Amino acid sequence: MENALKILVPVKRVVDYNVKVRVRSDQGGVELAGVKMSINPFDEIAVEEAVRLREAGTASEVIAVSCGGAACQETLRSALAMGADRAILVESDIELQPLAVARLLQAVALREQPQLVICGKQAIDDDANQTGQMLAALLGWPQATFASKVLPGDGTLTVTREIDGGLETLALKLPAVVTADLRLNEPRYATLPNIMKAKKKPLEVMPAAGFGVDIAPRLRHTRHAEPAARKGGIKVADVAELVNKLRNEAKVI
Amino acid sequence: MKTLVIAEHDNTRLATATLNAITAATRFGGEVDILVAGHRCDAAAAQAASLAGTRRVLKADAAHYADALAENLAVLIRGMAGSGGYRAILAGASSFGKNLLPRVAALLDVAAISDVVAIDAPGRYQRPIYAGNVLVAVESDQPLDVLTVRTTAFDPAATGGSAPVEPVASGPDLGLSRVTGRELSKSERPELGAAAIVVSGGRGLGSGENYQRLLEPLADRLGAALGASRAAVDAGFVPNDYQVGQTGKIVAPGLYIAVGISGAIQHLAGMKDAKVIVAINKDPDAPIFQIADYGLVADLFEAVPALTAGLA
Structure with a gap:
């Protein structure tokens, strides 16, 4: 285990994948009251990958970290129930934008000295797809985004990435940042015994202010709106009617 | 500026x-x-x-x-x-x-x-x-x-x-990473993100063989790009770069033909700006019909070959 990796996995608390979000009447954001919250699905894939590497003996420790309010402790417990060894909450009640999160994660990485950070490629709330790349920039580490396969070697990491034209394989020097795409793995379900065990695993709470980094929002989100709903059309009876409509009504073929 | x-x-x-x-x-x-x-x-x-x-x-x-x-x-x-x-x-x-x-x-x-x-x-x-x-x-x-x-x-x-x-003067070579391989899809078809017509397939096709056998002739006839739902990519019917949706490609063609796609919101996120949407699905309650301009409730294994023939 001498060369085994210490892995940091950032996780975000987001509106659950299955919830249909609604814009608040003041347009200041989406309705979060009474809405089911979950761990970001891409972060779940990142946790799974890290835990698998530890189970294979490639990693020595998996540390989950979340930045946000006290409720993020639930999200961290989800990661612990999947198999993370311990957790850190960087607690802040102000809105944290991707650059602020990257700065906080940089501070945690400098303290914990992991050889690998595995993030989800994007959060399904703001769909920003930025934090992993920003963290890699701040640390001066290489990055492999949109990963579908991760193979650790001796001081290096081979990562297959999903890119627009197909697949690309990168060799990275460690330490490095990887962001997980959908097909990296299928995350396990936490079992009840593991959920119980997770309650006893260490979870450290650190105030964001204690890190002394600039986390003020740089952008203002001034108005939220639901895009005009697409109107449903008609059902056609058969292929002949479909071809006729496409030719003579829609005129698209 | x-x-x-x-x-x-x-x-x-x-x-x-x-x-x-x-x-x-x-x-x-x-x-x-x-x-x-x-x-x-x-x-x-x-x-x-x-x-x-x-x-x-x-x-x-x-x-x-x-x-x-x-x-x-x-x-x-x-x-x-x-x-x-x-x-x-x-x-x-x-x-x-x-x-x-x-x-x-x-x-x-x-x-x-x-x-x-x-x-x-x-x-x-x-x-x-x-x-x-x-x-x-x-x-x-x-x-x-x-x-x-x-x-x-x-x-x-x-x-x-x-x-x-x-x-302009080059910056340094940091030597942090290098590309060791690429597997790029080769296709004579238009690029998915920029095509005027997209034919897209989902889990309803059942297999990669069915996807090719049914959708490729239709795409050839229309000069269309080929796309897919996440379910079809996850099931291995087609490569990852076919995926249309929240985390895949975003397309807005003049015509989008969704075959055997139920219409999860993550898929709709990638194609709802298409000008005309056609959905072919045997499930009349599939959510894709709520946004389709022309919906055909039918067995795709019969409807798609008939559509390809009908466009001749």
């Missing part, structure tokens, strides 16, 4: 996403520079110079830019941003732009704005969040904004320009 567009290219040709990003850059109302960083990339630089709206093409030619590695490019762009006096740095919201621009923004200590669909004024943008279910107005007072732009929201730049190509 100058802007800098980061070209995506294979050293020979520009990706179409770059043409959309140039149009977005012109919305800032000033001069548009294009950075072509690559290796032996004269052809790509010449193409950039031929685009209307381009003030000049900045060419950084070095072996360590051959594969568009984010680490080396980000350092180069940071240096250029400092001396260039740019109000914004833009790229298409492709896997290239999404990989690179957040890294650039962090090096410059500015926020990045992803997937911009409208530029109302410098510092005033709109972008979708929550899988396209919410559109948010973003305001920035930063002196420099870093943006990826959704390609379907901006027309591609036209040709007809003749901008000068000026060499």
Whole structure:
């Protein structure tokens, strides 16, 4: 285990994948009251990958970290129930934008000295797809985004990435940042015994202010709106009617 | 008010996403520079110079830019941003732009704005969040904004320009990463992100063989690009680069034909801006029918060959 990796996995608390979000009447954001919250699905894939590497003996420790309010402790417990060894909450009640999160994660990485950070490629709330790349920039580490396969070697990491034209394989020097795409793995379900065990695993709470980094929002989100709903059309009876409509009504073929 | 567009290219040709990003850059109302960083990339630089709206093409030619590695490019762009006096740095919201621009923004200590669909004024943008279910107005007072732009929201730049190509000094080779392999899909069909017609298949096709046997002849007949739902990609029917949706490609063709796709919101996020949507599905309650202009409740194994024949 001498060369085994210490892995940091950032996780975000987001509106659950299955919830249909609604814009608040003041347009200041989406309705979060009474809405089911979950761990970001891409972060779940990142946790799974890290835990698998530890189970294979490639990693020595998996540390989950979340930045946000006290409720993020639930999200961290989800990661612990999947198999993370311990957790850190960087607690802040102000809105944290991707650059602020990257700065906080940089501070945690400098303290914990992991050889690998595995993030989800994007959060399904703001769909920003930025934090992993920003963290890699701040640390001066290489990055492999949109990963579908991760193979650790001796001081290096081979990562297959999903890119627009197909697949690309990168060799990275460690330490490095990887962001997980959908097909990296299928995350396990936490079992009840593991959920119980997770309650006893260490979870450290650190105030964001204690890190002394600039986390003020740089952008203002001034108005939220639901895009005009697409109107449903008609059902056609058969292929002949479909071809006729496409030719003579829609005129698209 | 100058802007800098980061070209995506294979050293020979520009990706179409770059043409959309140039149009977005012109919305800032000033001069548009294009950075072509690559290796032996004269052809790509010449193409950039031929685009209307381009003030000049900045060419950084070095072996360590051959594969568009984010680490080396980000350092180069940071240096250029400092001396260039740019109000914004833009790229298409492709896997290239999404990989690179957040890294650039962090090096410059500015926020990045992803997937911009409208530029109302410098510092005033709109972008979708929550899988396209919410559109948010973003305001920035930063002196420099870093943006990826959704390609379907901006027309591609036209040709007809003749901008000068000026060499710029290369940055360092950080040696942090290297490309060891690529498996790129080869296709004679139009590019999925820019096609006028898209034929897309889902889990209902049952297998990769069925996908090919049924959808390829239809796409051939229409001159269409081929796409797929996440379910079809996960099941191994088609490669990952076929995926349309929140985390795949965003398309807005004139005609989108969804075959055997139920219509999860994550899929709709990638195609609901199509002008005309056709859905073929045997389940009359499939959510795809709620947004389809023309819905056909039918067994796709009979309907698709009949449609292909009917278009002859």
